[in-house]
Structures are given as structure tokens and as C-alpha cells.
Amino acid sequence: MRACMTQTGAMLQLPSLDKPTTLSFQHRSSGNYKVLIVEKSTDGGSDWTEIGRVNVGSASSYGSASMAVNEPGTNNTLIRFVCQSPTIYLDNVTVSLSTMGDEPTIPATVQVLDSTGTSVRLRISGGDGDGRLVAYSKTGSVTWQPIDGTSYSAHPVAVDAVTTAFVSLEDDTVEVTGLEPGETYHVAVFEYNGMGVNSNYLTSKVARLVVRTLEVPSLLVSAGQIDFGSHKVGTCVYRRLSLSGRFLQPMSINSIWMLTHEPFSLSLSQAGPYTAALELPFEAPTLDTLSVFLRFQPTALVTSEDSLILFGGAAQVKVHLRGSGSNTDARLWYISPDGNDAGNGSFDAPWYNLQVAVDSAKAGDTIVCRGGIYYPTFKKDGQNTTVRLATSGSATKRISIVNYPDEQPVFNFMHQPKKLGIRGVLMTGDYWFLRGLHITEAGDNGIKLEGNHNRIERCTFSYNDDTGLQLGFGHDFSTSGFGSSNDGSHCAWNDIIDCDSYLNCDADNFGSDADGFACKMHNGKGNRFIRCRAWDNADDAWDLYETDYPVYILECWAWGSGRAENFDWVQASGSFQGNGNGIKLGGNGTGGSSKGKHVVYNTVAFNCNKTGSVKGFDQNSHGDGVLVVNCLGFGNGKDFMFEKNSYQCEYYNNVCFGEIEIAAGSLNSHNAMLSTSDEAWTATLNGFTLNDYESLSETDAKAPRGLDGSLPPRFARLKSGSVLLDKGRNLPMPFLDEFPYLAQPIYGNARDLGPYERKEGGLLGNQVVPDRSTECRLAVTVSTHNQAVVHFNLQDAGRVVVSLYDVQGRLARTVAVLKAEAGLRYALPFDVSGLTAGWYVCRLTVDGKQLTTKLMLP
Structure with missing residues (x-):
């Protein structure tokens, strides 16, 4: 659009827009010092609010301007330009719109189905949202309100000092x-427009009720489970448990009994004595709050689990206990949002700052992070709050930082200044293990990793001012202190597993640097990303710019990069600069060309469509080749873009829905594409559609992971x-010996195209994958009408005979005779045609030992 405004007060109004977030345009004037004002209205034009003004000059070329509209949840927004002094020319007006769904308009209704002393069951119905957020408080009516664009995904999460909230999805019945017992609770139910970080809440119409729990005999404990962790055999570790009672009934003996078993014991004093059973007299109906001390004293190198049972006064409660014996002097350190750095790092006196625990940890130690939000304050270098992991563990004694079981620690670095390169966590040490942490709002990278042999698992990175998790150094490797070039031993052999990274955006270059994950600028050997997701990041999902050695991306998903409308919260100047690619597999720059033949298996890049030129899978002029196997691209500007001729490029079993460019000279076969381009794979399959898949939606891609971390x-x-x-x-995917869960047995006549094998049809031949189980196992399943499959693994290698017998004890089939190895899982298909329906016994014999299981043939 080009327009000329020739009179003072002249106005140019845009059509009504839904959910505008940012505005950019070009401008020029006939003369200098002309003023252009930009305004918005959300009430149909009755009231207008200024959102910015520009001083326009008469340069020969157009100048550029951008400004925030900040109406990500408002429909029918009007925007107009007002000329304060003519003449002003406008061109290329662009408005970014939010993808946030409409705010619901109809609240749910809520009623009480039943209640106990410690729970309430609610029926929630109606409402036109896609989910609900339930909040409750016992101090009075819920005054807290959810914030649009914020996901309250923990279950439950304390949202302020007196209010707890949890997501209930669209369930009609919800249990709080x-x-x-005997307390009055105030409940509020907020409808919202969808799952994830783009929630839009209905706060003007809220379903509310007041409910009182029953006055029933109840014993209240401060924790439903206690994990003592791993401790050296023969040592003792202690935990404190708070206990109280309400509405207890008088009995013939007014006592509360507490029972457990070795290696757990209990006492009313930390000094002891400790016993497996305690009797505690009380005066009905109340047991005042007191402390019970539990001791774990491991006697063997095993994991022990038991329950502490408390009963009396017609009430009963259980606390699950768990602990492991070890043969090391490794220690457990604790931090908590309620901790104090003046404590001693114990369970009962945890520290607050992670850096304090890091400075105390030695090889083999574990730092346990209790759930909640941390705002780091400790400045190790006296200047900033970056957590520095500079010491090292060893191959047999890693230093670990992990979440407390079933709790989510969030490290919020919001107080770090932006644009100064101040990271949340800087890892220069080796052999660290991080699990279950959420790093958010760091002043630069969430984590910058420069060490070796580190493992980061089930961590989340969001809203950081640069890439969520970045491996590597800088453009000039010589500044790292390790010489002029990386010999492969620096920033090497790191594994990133089951991690998520989203909505990261840098302010200094407004989006041009912040990726979901990056392994770039002179990485070492053997770095791997496994089952990770990156979405809605400002620049790219993955960036392998200026690599020195191959990087492995195995079963990962990337989508939604470069969406400017997601970043109206970023305090940046100028227009949005994010590239918006999915998997960027290399690139040239001031440090030289990227190197290493990168390997990508079973990975999906989709909906990276900022413009028609952005890519799902992008070579980015990388010259050392790639191996791309079983990958899927759709909804991108270009799904696969490998424009540079390289005989080191290989492509197999991939699926491409949209545009593609593959330079000549590659090795490729068994791919599928809909494009008719000559610059593409040869001898491909076509004729597929979106309906070939159960789902290709972002909602399903963003759904919760499995309990094992799986996608x-x-x-x-x-x-x-x-x-x-x-x-x-x-x-087969590489590294199955280390990550057997990545294996996908082949069903039918051949491997399916794309990232996942459908379990349909018979198993294709004998399948052997690594298995680290220490137990012998045998199972047999029916895969088709004429085929069954026997599955087994062994503790020790040996000659294996697998046979099938009928219920009369007669040999029906000799399934297999083979030499089998330990540490492998075998799946051997065999023919069952001609066998009558009914029960059979499958017997595995190895070196005189036998395993048996049953098989039912239909």
C-alpha cells in the first residue's frame, strides 16, 4: 500500500483488524521535521489512543518505523495514521497479528458433587472455552486473575500467597x-481459549462457589512422599515430617500409631531413639502440630521403598518412603524457594541460590531443587547472577542438579539486564547432569554450554533473551583459550535429551539471534539432540551455524519459528529480524564455513512459514554434507532447501509436502514428495495427503510428554x-546401544516413510536392538493372522532354543535355534498358520535354564 497525505489532519485508517500486535511501515516527506502520529481504537472509533509518532524527513529513500500495537486478544481493532504537517508519503504498511484464540464469552457453571475431609469433587459444565483453570483459596473470595499469554501448567501451582490453581482441561468432573478438614474454600473457574502459552482467559465472567470440607477424622502430614535419595551404606540421613490431627474421635486407647520397616525408622526427636513403631497419645478431637523425624539407614546397595502408616482416632494416612544405598560418599544438597543461603543445604535447612549449592558440590554429589520459582540473587563474580558450573565430575561420578520428584523448579532470571550477554547458566565444567529444570527470562542464553560429557534431560527453556540452550563458543575460537582451532575435544560429547525450548527472543537484534537450540561456532565432536522440541522461537528452531564437527539430531520436532506477533513483549527497537527457519544445518560466517557431516533422523520441521523463502530443513550453504533419514516437512516456505551441490549429501525415507530444492549430486532413494520440481529427489513416491496422518496439528505436537519423557x-x-x-x-538410527528407546521395529514388508513406523502387519524378519535390562524376559504376541512374535533378552550369552507346545505337551513348532548375546532384545517372528486356535506354551531354553510363557491363538 502506498499513500500520500497532503493536508494537516489528514488521516489514513486501516481496515478493522483482529488481534494486532506490531505495526511497521516506510515513510518519506516533502521537507524535514514532519510529524506522523499513529493511533488505535478498540471501541469502533469512539476513543483513540496514541501508540507512537514518527519524525519524517525528506531523504531520497524511504525510512522505516515499527511500533507495538499490543492488542493480541482484541478483535475489531482500528489503526489510523494522522498527518500533523504535510506532505507525508506512506508505503509498505505491515501489521502482525497474534495467533491467540478469541477470549471465551460464556463462563462455565460449577457445583459440588461430594466432599471429604481433604478433597472436594466438582462438576463443571458449559462454557465455550477449550479448557478451564480452577483456582481456590480458603482466606476469602478468589481475587487473583490469570494473565493472558501465560500458561499455568503445573498441577497444582501456587499463583499467589493464598491462591492455588490448576488446569482441568474440559473434564466435567474435577477433584480438588x-x-x-472443616475449612471453607472459595473456588473460581476461568474459561480459556486453548492449551499452551497463548492462553486467553475469560476474567469478566467467572464461575464461583463456596464449599466446606467435612468435619471428619483426619491426620494431616506435610508430605505425601519422602525421597531420601542415594546415600552410602552404613550412614544415616534424616527428614522431618509435620503431623497434626483434626476431628479425631475418642477411642478406648487415645493414641496415634506410626509404623514403618527397616531401613526406615522414626522418632519424635532427631537425637532418637529410633524405632519401627511409635505410639503417640492425644486428647480428642485435636492433635496439635508436631514433628516426626524419619531416619534412612541403608544396609545394602539396593533401592528400598516402604510406607509410613499413621492411624488412630478413626483416621489413617500413608506416606511413601524411598531411598537407595550406595558405595560412595556422595552427598545430597537441597535448595528451595523458601530456603535461606544461611542454611546448611540439608533437607530441613535448604539454601535458596543454586550457585551456593553448586559451589559446595563435589564429584558424585546431587543438588535437589524443590518446586517453585527462584529469582537468583547470588553474584559469584560480584557483577551478575549467572550460575556458573565450572567444576567437573567424572565419568563415574557426575555432579547432578535435579528436580525433586513430581515438583517443577523454575529459575527466573528476569532481573538480569538485557543486551549485555549475561546468561542464566554457564556450563564450562565436564560431567554434569541436569534434569527437570525450567530456565526462563535470562539476559542472554538460558544455558550456554562449553564443557564436555554433560547431559541435560527433561529441561525447559523459555522467554530468554537469546537461544534457549546453546553449545559452542564465539565466532573467533582463539578467544576461548584453547588455541586457534578446536581439535574436537572442547564442547564435545554432550547429550540434550527430552528438552523443550520456546518463545526465546533477543532484544538487541530483535529476534535475529534467538533460536530454540543451537550447536554452533566451533563445537566439538559427538554432540546430540534426542527427542527435543523447539517451537515459536524468534530466529530458528535449531541453528548449526559455523560448526566444526558433525551434530546429531534424532527424533526432534521444530515448528512456528519467526512469528513476530509472539514477541510484542520484547523491548526492542526497529523491525523484527527473526529468520524463522526450522532445522538450520550449517552456515558460513566470519569464522569460516561450517564443517562436519550432520545427521538427522526421524525429525519433523513444519509451519515455519514467516515468508515463502524460510525453510523447514535448511542447508544454509553448508558444504560438508548431511545424512537426512525418515524426516517429514510440511507447511514451511520451503520444506527442504539444500541448494549447494555436495556428493556428501544423502536423503532416504523422507516425506515432503511442499516446495523443495535439492542440488544435483546427492545420494537419495525411497523419498516421497508432491512437488514436480526437477531440482529434487529422484524416483519418488507421490499421491499422499494430510489425511495420511492421525494428526499434523500444533496442538498435538505441543501435547504433554509421556511419563518416560517420550514425545x-x-x-x-x-x-x-x-x-x-x-x-x-x-x-537403523545410530546410537541404539546407548538409547534403545529410539528403536522402531519394522512391521509389514518394509520401513514406512517418515519419522514413525506404524505397528501394523507382521514383524519384518528378526529384530535385534540393544537392551540394558539385567533380567531375563520372555513374551510372545500375535502380530497377524498367520504370524506371532517371540520377544526375549538374556542376562548371559548362550545357545537358545525357542519351542511352542500345545496344551497336551506336544511340540507344535520349533521357533528358533540361535546363539544369543546378553544386552540385546530379540524379536523373532514365526509362522503360526495351520495351528488350531487355543492355548499354547512357549518355552525358551538356554544352557539348561528355562523360561516359559503362554500364547493364545485366536
């Missing part, structure tokens, strides 16, 4: 637990009958 189960899975079934080559 962890309450106190959600619907996204990118093929349907029965898809033309993409059984059309590929069998190219």
Missing part, C-alpha cells in the same frame, strides 16, 4: 485434593492404509 503419541503418526506404509529402506 490436599485440603484441610506425544498422535502427532506425525501414519494412519492405517496410508500409501506411505512399507515404502522405505531399513536404515
Whole structure:
């Protein structure tokens, strides 16, 4: 659009817009010092609010301006330009719109189904949102309100000093637990527009009720489970448990009994004596709050689990106990949002700052982080709050930082200044293990990793002012202190597993640097990303710019990069600069060309469509080749863009829905694409559609992970009958000996195309994958009408005979005779055609030992 405003007070109004977030335009004037004002209205034009003004000059070329509109949840927004002094020319007016769904308009209704002394069951119905947020308080009506764009995903989470909230999705029946008996609770139910970080809450119409829990006999404890962790055999570790009672009934003997078993014991004094049973007299109906001390004294190198049972006064409660014996002097250190750095780092006196615990930890130690939000204040260098992991563990004694079981620690670095390169965590040490941490709002990278042999698992990175998690150094490696070039031993052999990174954006270059994950600028050997997700990041999902050695990306998902409308919260000047690519596999720059043949297996890049030129899988002029296997691209500007001729490039079993460019000279086969371009793979399959998949939606990609950290189960899975079934080559993923859960047994006649094999049809031949289990196991399943599969693994290698017998004890089939190795899981298909329906016994014999299991043939 180009316009000319020739009169003072002349106005140019844009059409009504839904959810505008940012505005950019070009401008020029006939003469200097002209003023252009930009205004918005959210009430149909009755009232206007200024959102910015520009001093326009008469340069020969157009100048540029951008400003925030900040209406990500408002429909029918009007924007107008007002000329204060003519003549002003406008061109290329662009408005970014939020993808946030509409705010619901109809609240739910809520009623009490039943209640106990410690829980309330609610029926929630109606409402036109896609989910609900339930909040409750016992101090009075809920006054807290959720904030649009914020996801309250913990279950439950304390949102202020007196209010707890949790997401209930669209469940009609919701149970609120962890309450106190005989107390009045105020409940509020907020409708919202969808899951994830783009929630838009209905706060003007809220369903409310007041409910009182029953006055029933109750014993209240401060924790439902206690994990003592791992401790050296023969040592003791202690935990404090608070106990109180309400509405207890008088009995013939007014006592509370507490029972457990070795290696756990209990006492009313930390000094002891400790016993497996305690009797505690009380005066009905109340037991005042007191402390019970529990001791864990491991006697063997095993993990012990038991329950502390408390009963009396017609009430009963259980506390799950767990602890492991070890043969090291490793210690457990604790931090908590309620901790104090003047404490001693114990369970009962935890520290607050992670850096304090890091400075105390030695090789083999574990730092346990209690759930809640931390705002780090400790300045190790006296200048900033970066947590520095500079010491090292060893291959047998890692230093670990982990979440407390079932709790979510969040490290919020919001008080770090931006644009100064101040990271949340800087890892220069070796052999660290991080698990279950959320790093957010850091002044630069969430984590910058420069060490070796580190493992980061089930961590989340969001709203950081640069890449969420970045491996590598700087453009000039010589500034690292390790010489003029990386020999492969620096920033090497690191594993990033089951991690998520989203909504990271840098302010200094407004989005051009902040990726979800990056391994760039002179990394070392052997760095791997496994089952990770990156979405809605400002620049790219993955960036392998200026690499020195191969990087491995295995079963990862990338989407939604470069969406300017997601970053109206960033305090930046100028227009948004994020590139918006999915998987960027290299690139040139001031440090030289990227090196190493990168390997990508079973990975999806989709909906990176900022413009028609952004890419899902992007070579970015990388010259050392790639191996891309079983990958899927759709909804991108270009799904696969490998423009540079390289005989080191290989592509197998991939699926491309959209635009593609593959330079000549590559090795490729068994790929599928809809494009008719000549610059593409050769001899490809076509004729597939979006309906070949169970789901390709962002909602399903963003769904919760499995309990084992695995990616959600619907996204990118093929349907029965898809033309993409059984059309590929069998190219096993690397590193299955270390990560056996990445293995996908092949069903049917061949490997399916794309990232996931559908479990349909018979198993194709004998399948052998690594298995670290220390137990012998045997199972047998029916895969098709004519095929069954026997599965087994062994503790020790040996000659194996697998046989099938009928219920009369007669040999029906000799399934297999083979030499089997320990540490492997075998899946051996065999023919069952001709066998009558009924029960059979499968017997495995190895070196005189036998395992048996049953099989039912339909």
C-alpha cells in the first residue's frame, strides 16, 4: 500500500483488524521535521489512543518505523495514521497479528458433587472455552486473575500467597485434593481459549462457589512422599515430617500409631531413639502440630521403598518412603524457594541460590531443587547472577542438579539486564547432569554450554533473551583459550535429551539471534539432540551455524519459528529480524564455513512459514554434507532447501509436502514428495495427503510428554492404509546401544516413510536392538493372522532354543535355534498358520535354564 497525505489532519485508517500486535511501515516527506502520529481504537472509533509518532524527513529513500500495537486478544481493532504537517508519503504498511484464540464469552457453571475431609469433587459444565483453570483459596473470595499469554501448567501451582490453581482441561468432573478438614474454600473457574502459552482467559465472567470440607477424622502430614535419595551404606540421613490431627474421635486407647520397616525408622526427636513403631497419645478431637523425624539407614546397595502408616482416632494416612544405598560418599544438597543461603543445604535447612549449592558440590554429589520459582540473587563474580558450573565430575561420578520428584523448579532470571550477554547458566565444567529444570527470562542464553560429557534431560527453556540452550563458543575460537582451532575435544560429547525450548527472543537484534537450540561456532565432536522440541522461537528452531564437527539430531520436532506477533513483549527497537527457519544445518560466517557431516533422523520441521523463502530443513550453504533419514516437512516456505551441490549429501525415507530444492549430486532413494520440481529427489513416491496422518496439528505436537519423557503419541503418526506404509529402506538410527528407546521395529514388508513406523502387519524378519535390562524376559504376541512374535533378552550369552507346545505337551513348532548375546532384545517372528486356535506354551531354553510363557491363538 502506498499513500500520500497532503493536508494537516489528514488521516489514513486501516481496515478493522483482529488481534494486532506490531505495526511497521516506510515513510518519506516533502521537507524535514514532519510529524506522523499513529493511533488505535478498540471501541469502533469512539476513543483513540496514541501508540507512537514518527519524525519524517525528506531523504531520497524511504525510512522505516515499527511500533507495538499490543492488542493480541482484541478483535475489531482500528489503526489510523494522522498527518500533523504535510506532505507525508506512506508505503509498505505491515501489521502482525497474534495467533491467540478469541477470549471465551460464556463462563462455565460449577457445583459440588461430594466432599471429604481433604478433597472436594466438582462438576463443571458449559462454557465455550477449550479448557478451564480452577483456582481456590480458603482466606476469602478468589481475587487473583490469570494473565493472558501465560500458561499455568503445573498441577497444582501456587499463583499467589493464598491462591492455588490448576488446569482441568474440559473434564466435567474435577477433584480438588490436599485440603484441610472443616475449612471453607472459595473456588473460581476461568474459561480459556486453548492449551499452551497463548492462553486467553475469560476474567469478566467467572464461575464461583463456596464449599466446606467435612468435619471428619483426619491426620494431616506435610508430605505425601519422602525421597531420601542415594546415600552410602552404613550412614544415616534424616527428614522431618509435620503431623497434626483434626476431628479425631475418642477411642478406648487415645493414641496415634506410626509404623514403618527397616531401613526406615522414626522418632519424635532427631537425637532418637529410633524405632519401627511409635505410639503417640492425644486428647480428642485435636492433635496439635508436631514433628516426626524419619531416619534412612541403608544396609545394602539396593533401592528400598516402604510406607509410613499413621492411624488412630478413626483416621489413617500413608506416606511413601524411598531411598537407595550406595558405595560412595556422595552427598545430597537441597535448595528451595523458601530456603535461606544461611542454611546448611540439608533437607530441613535448604539454601535458596543454586550457585551456593553448586559451589559446595563435589564429584558424585546431587543438588535437589524443590518446586517453585527462584529469582537468583547470588553474584559469584560480584557483577551478575549467572550460575556458573565450572567444576567437573567424572565419568563415574557426575555432579547432578535435579528436580525433586513430581515438583517443577523454575529459575527466573528476569532481573538480569538485557543486551549485555549475561546468561542464566554457564556450563564450562565436564560431567554434569541436569534434569527437570525450567530456565526462563535470562539476559542472554538460558544455558550456554562449553564443557564436555554433560547431559541435560527433561529441561525447559523459555522467554530468554537469546537461544534457549546453546553449545559452542564465539565466532573467533582463539578467544576461548584453547588455541586457534578446536581439535574436537572442547564442547564435545554432550547429550540434550527430552528438552523443550520456546518463545526465546533477543532484544538487541530483535529476534535475529534467538533460536530454540543451537550447536554452533566451533563445537566439538559427538554432540546430540534426542527427542527435543523447539517451537515459536524468534530466529530458528535449531541453528548449526559455523560448526566444526558433525551434530546429531534424532527424533526432534521444530515448528512456528519467526512469528513476530509472539514477541510484542520484547523491548526492542526497529523491525523484527527473526529468520524463522526450522532445522538450520550449517552456515558460513566470519569464522569460516561450517564443517562436519550432520545427521538427522526421524525429525519433523513444519509451519515455519514467516515468508515463502524460510525453510523447514535448511542447508544454509553448508558444504560438508548431511545424512537426512525418515524426516517429514510440511507447511514451511520451503520444506527442504539444500541448494549447494555436495556428493556428501544423502536423503532416504523422507516425506515432503511442499516446495523443495535439492542440488544435483546427492545420494537419495525411497523419498516421497508432491512437488514436480526437477531440482529434487529422484524416483519418488507421490499421491499422499494430510489425511495420511492421525494428526499434523500444533496442538498435538505441543501435547504433554509421556511419563518416560517420550514425545506425544498422535502427532506425525501414519494412519492405517496410508500409501506411505512399507515404502522405505531399513536404515537403523545410530546410537541404539546407548538409547534403545529410539528403536522402531519394522512391521509389514518394509520401513514406512517418515519419522514413525506404524505397528501394523507382521514383524519384518528378526529384530535385534540393544537392551540394558539385567533380567531375563520372555513374551510372545500375535502380530497377524498367520504370524506371532517371540520377544526375549538374556542376562548371559548362550545357545537358545525357542519351542511352542500345545496344551497336551506336544511340540507344535520349533521357533528358533540361535546363539544369543546378553544386552540385546530379540524379536523373532514365526509362522503360526495351520495351528488350531487355543492355548499354547512357549518355552525358551538356554544352557539348561528355562523360561516359559503362554500364547493364545485366536
